[in-house]
Amino acid sequence: MFYCPTRIIFARNAVQKAKDHITSLGKRALIVTGKNSAEQSGALADVISVLTESGISYVLFDSITENPSLDIVMEGKSVFLQNECDFVIGIGGGSPIDSAKAISLASANSLGRDELYNTSAFKKAYPVLAIPLTAGTGTEVTQYSVLSDPLTKKKAGFGSDLAFPVLAVLNPKYTLTLPPKVTLHTALDALSHLLEGLYSNQRSPVVYPFIYKGIASIMKFLPLVLSQRENYLAREELMRDALYGGMVIAQGSTTLQHSIGYPLTSFYNIPHGLANAMVMEDIMELYYPAVHQELDDLFSYLQISKDDFYAWLHSLPFERKIEFSNDFIDKAIPQIMSSRNMALNPLLVSEQQVRNLLENLRKVDVPVN
Numbered sequence: 001m002f003y004c005p006t007r008i009i010f011a012r013n014a015v016q017k018a019k020d021h022i023t024s025l026g027k028r029a030l031i032v033t034g035k036n037s038a039e040q041s042g043a044l045a046d047v048i049s050v051l052t053e054s055g056i057s058y059v060l061f062d063s064i065t066e067n068p069s070l071d072i073v074m075e076g077k078s079v080f081l082q083n084e085c086d087f088v089i090g091i092g093g094g095s096p097i098d099s100a101k102a103i104s105l106a107s108a109n110s111l112g113r114d115e116l117y118n119t120s121a122f123k124k125a126y127p128v129l130a131i132p133l134t135a136g137t138g139t140e141v142t143q144y145s146v147l148s149d150p151l152t153k154k155k156a157g158f159g160s161d162l163a164f165p166v167l168a169v170l171n172p173k174y175t176l177t178l179p180p181k182v183t184l185h186t187a188l189d190a191l192s193h194l195l196e197g198l199y200s201n202q203r204s205p206v207v208y209p210f211i212y213k214g215i216a217s218i219m220k221f222l223p224l225v226l227s228q229r230e231n232y233l234a235r236e237e238l239m240r241d242a243l244y245g246g247m248v249i250a251q252g253s254t255t256l257q258h259s260i261g262y263p264l265t266s267f268y269n270i271p272h273g274l275a276n277a278m279v280m281e282d283i284m285e286l287y288y289p290a291v292h293q294e295l296d297d298l299f300s301y302l303q304i305s306k307d308d309f310y311a312w313l314h315s316l317p318f319e320r321k322i323e324f325s326n327d328f329i330d331k332a333i334p335q336i337m338s339s340r341n342m343a344l345n346p347l348l349v350s351e352q353q354v355r356n357l358l359e360n361l362r363k364v365d366v367p368v369n
């Protein structure tokens, strides 16, 4: 199975190249973005220039922060409807693009705050143009939107074919100035997506070439870009790998590797990609009996062993352990066990196994003899 209804334009001058497609989307755009990155990367100026040249008006909604809430989506819906917009442009990392998708659906279907996960209420959508400014989430080519509820401290996603952006415009130039930490964490998110394409019980061999090529490229170019921030060719590779990751999870979704990270993000603000990476080795060990053939084939393509992969992962500069309370474990486990990704694991995962995975992340003081 393979389904990707998004037109993808990937080029150095992508927004200008996409002009005809952008102008076909509507007459009045709601631009959904955060406070800084769209401006700093030059993407906002590129978009405004194309809209102005084409006589398309726009309203700027730049209130999106990390881990967008249901409330911000409701606010965006009001701005969209009050200004009689007819399409949405999401510019940013995952947060603005996921918000743009949710604002489109909330506006088109008159959804209230409590209906944003209720995909059966989604009947139509306004067109969404996605312009990623990081190389990680792949959300520009997926049907998913991940939102947070500050009242319950729950972070969860929904998936609907109506949420696919109709157009994704990617220009690696926008990622050239990303700080090393953001570069690392977002690339680790892309790596998680690619691996989960092999793990998911809905896995589709049609996308294995994307998975193989994407993982090989991240292993080669991520360390390079961490020392050469403005290496365009490496940035281009990582942006394409993230795109592959999005196309991969659009087919088979994500698994426990993602759902275990959501509470780490909502309770302790651990960046999404880092949270995935912290459990990556343990998840691979847990799943290995069920997907050893898929992983062995991958490692044979990469001409490395599983241990070589772990050694590479350990060479990356990120913290594997955090301090947390027992109270956190008690709150996180029900959220993880009830998440929709749990149904996609390649084997049955017990509550005790999830508890063990979390305990392995806990930073413990080693007593001195």
Ligand SMILES: [Fe+2]
Pocket (backbone or CB within 6 Å): 137, 189, 192, 193, 258, 272
């Ligand atoms: Fe992700």
